[in-house]
Amino acid sequence: MAPARGGSRTMAAKRKRHSPEFKARVALEALKGMKTSQELAREYGVHPTQVAQWKGQLRDNAGELFQSGAAREAQKHQESELAQAYEQIGRLNMELTWLKKNAPPPESDRRCLIEPDHPQLSVAQQCRLLGLPRSTYDYRPVAVSSEELALMEAIDRQYLDTPWYGSRQMTAALRRRGWPVNRKRIQRLMRKMGLQAIAPGPHTSRKQPQHPVYPYLLRDHPPRAPNDAWAADITFVPMPIGFMYLVAIIDWHSRFVLAWELSNTLDTAFCLEALDTALQRFGMPGIFNTDQGTQFTSEAFTNRLKTAEVAISMDGRGRVYDNIFVERLWRSVKYELVYLHEFREVLDLLKGLETYFEYFNHRRPNQGLDEATPAEVYGLA
Numbered sequence: 001m002a003p004a005r006g007g008s009r010t011m012a013a014k015r016k017r018h019s020p021e022f023k024a025r026v027a028l029e030a031l032k033g034m035k036t037s038q039e040l041a042r043e044y045g046v047h048p049t050q051v052a053q054w055k056g057q058l059r060d061n062a063g064e065l066f067q068s069g070a071a072r073e074a075q076k077h078q079e080s081e082l083a084q085a086y087e088q089i090g091r092l093n094m095e096l097t098w099l100k101k102n103a104p105p106p107e108s109d110r111r112c113l114i115e116p117d118h119p120q121l122s123v124a125q126q127c128r129l130l131g132l133p134r135s136t137y138d139y140r141p142v143a144v145s146s147e148e149l150a151l152m153e154a155i156d157r158q159y160l161d162t163p164w165y166g167s168r169q170m171t172a173a174l175r176r177r178g179w180p181v182n183r184k185r186i187q188r189l190m191r192k193m194g195l196q197a198i199a200p201g202p203h204t205s206r207k208q209p210q211h212p213v214y215p216y217l218l219r220d221h222p223p224r225a226p227n228d229a230w231a232a233d234i235t236f237v238p239m240p241i242g243f244m245y246l247v248a249i250i251d252w253h254s255r256f257v258l259a260w261e262l263s264n265t266l267d268t269a270f271c272l273e274a275l276d277t278a279l280q281r282f283g284m285p286g287i288f289n290t291d292q293g294t295q296f297t298s299e300a301f302t303n304r305l306k307t308a309e310v311a312i313s314m315d316g317r318g319r320v321y322d323n324i325f326v327e328r329l330w331r332s333v334k335y336e337l338v339y340l341h342e343f344r345e346v347l348d349l350l351k352g353l354e355t356y357f358e359y360f361n362h363r364r365p366n367q368g369l370d371e372a373t374p375a376e377v378y379g380l381a
Contacts, residue, residue, distance in 0.1 A: 017116060018046070026051060027058035030264060034346045037264045038144050038242025048144075048242070052265040053112045059269060144242060151179060152189055153238045157339065159195050160331050166197035193236040194245075194266065194293065213297060217287050217313035223253040226378045229287040229313070230258065230278065232271070233326040234295065235333070237262075240344050246353070247271050248329060249278045252289070254377035255325055255366055257357045258282050262350060268295045275304055289313040291323060332360065 026044050029035065030051050037048040044051075114126050114137055127134045151174075158165065158173055165173065167187040174181050190196070223229040229252040237244045247270060248260040259278035263270035288310045290296035296314070305312050315323050337356045343349040361380075365371040 016045075023054045024058065027054040030055035031058060033262060033264055035264065036239050036242030036244055036346065039239075040264070042241065049112065052267070055265055056267065056269075148189075149238060149241075149243070151181065152193060152236070152243070153339075154179060155186065155189055155195070156193065156236060156238065156334070160334055163327060164197055169197075193243075194234055195236070212302070213292055214302075214312040214314045216289070216315060217311060218252070218289055221287065223287075226251055226254050226256070227283060227285045228253055229289060230285040231289045231323055231326050232274070232296065233291060233323055233330070234266070234271070234293065235330045237338055237349065239346070239349070244346060244349065245270070246333075247274050247295075248326065248357075249274050250326060250329060251282075251285075251374075251378055252325060254374045255329070255369065256374035256378040256380070257329070257361055260353065260357060262346070262353065264346075266295070268298045268300050271295045271301060272304060275301070279308060284308050284310055287311045287313050289315070289323060291315045329360075 022044075026040060026046065029040055030037065035043075037051045040046075040051045041048045113130060114123060114132075115121070116123055118126065121129075123137065124134060126132075127137050154174060154177070155170060158170060162169070162173070167183050167190055170190065171181055171183045171186045174186070218229055221229075230249055231252050232247060232249045234245055234247045237246050242264075245263050245266050246260065247263075249258045250256060251258055258281070259274040261270040261274040261277075288305050290313075292314050295301065302312055333353075333356065337352055338349075341348075341352060343352055360374065362373055362375045365373060369377050
């Protein structure tokens with residue numbers, strides 16, 4: 001039976017409201033990066049989506065804390081004028097302004113745009129403006145189970161052995177190993193893990209439609225010396241509760257790992273941190289190659305490369321060899337470190353990665369380099 005008109009208000013009244021202090025505390029813990037989003041969600045009784053949202057808000061707005069007194073006063077004055085303008089213009093224009101500010105890009109999570117504590121717009125009004133069913137906003141997904149984490153690890157292991165497997169072949173392979181899974185579930189998890197088949201196939205990659213995609217340059221300009229070209233990629237790292245994301249930037253010619261970062265959320269910020277570290281420590285490459293993921297096609301990332309006057313190159317969709325050296329790096333990291341030790345704490349994982357990349361760069365002979373180490377070929381030995 002359909003609920004009474006006042007039912008949504010009752011549900012909203014029961015919704016748990018979080019204070020700014022609580023959100024800041026969760027966001028700070030997320031920014032520290034010492035726990036996965038799933039661990040923080042369990043610890044604080046919230047959903048991982050909220051953890052990621054609050055982390056992003058804190059990171060984006062932290063600069064306001066260091067504004068001068070005059071700047072803060074100017075901002076307060078501006079906010080006061082805006083509040084008066086809202087009252088004068090009326091509710092309709094206020095709703096339109098709010099909608100323009102929060103208009104979601106394609107495929108975005110509209111639930112993250114809802115402001116439960118908005119002083120003038122109820123949750124129901126915001127859902128109506130965004131075209132979001134109230135039931136969709138009220139839904140709270142169940143946290144990732146240990147069974148699903150084990151399945152994600154099985155997918156990751158299979159992908160390392162057969163990176164050309166799409167969701168259809170991945171489903172068949174896992175079923176043969178005893179996993180009672182269907183293709184839709186495997187498709188969902190592979191998207192969540194950022195995995196796609198490296199053989200041509202329909203809909204194997206879903207880039208952000210609003211972001212420009214650049215041509216693949218390394219086919220016509222193969223790297224012949226250090227810093228001719230760098231490459232970057234992101235991989236999934238399973239943890240006992242949840243997972244982390246690892247980005248690495250390597251020199252294409254020498255396979256030398258120039259920089260890496262770990263994050264509990266899949267965003268552009270930690271990719272930019274790795275890029276800044278590499279640029280500051282090793283100068284500028286001629287070409288920078290990535291896949292077509294939204295982190296690398298974002299305006300913030302591509303503008304950083306353009307400012308440094310670095311040519312941007314992106315893998316062709318479904319091409320096997322376009323970023324092959326980073327894929328080989330992930331295979332080495334997973335089989336020689338991650339799945340060998342099964343780290344239980346993020347801090348232990350950080351220490352393990354630091355030790356491993358030092359070993360990979362300076363002490364691990366590489367068959368593709370005639371048994372030399374990446375550091376020797378790069379010129380740092």
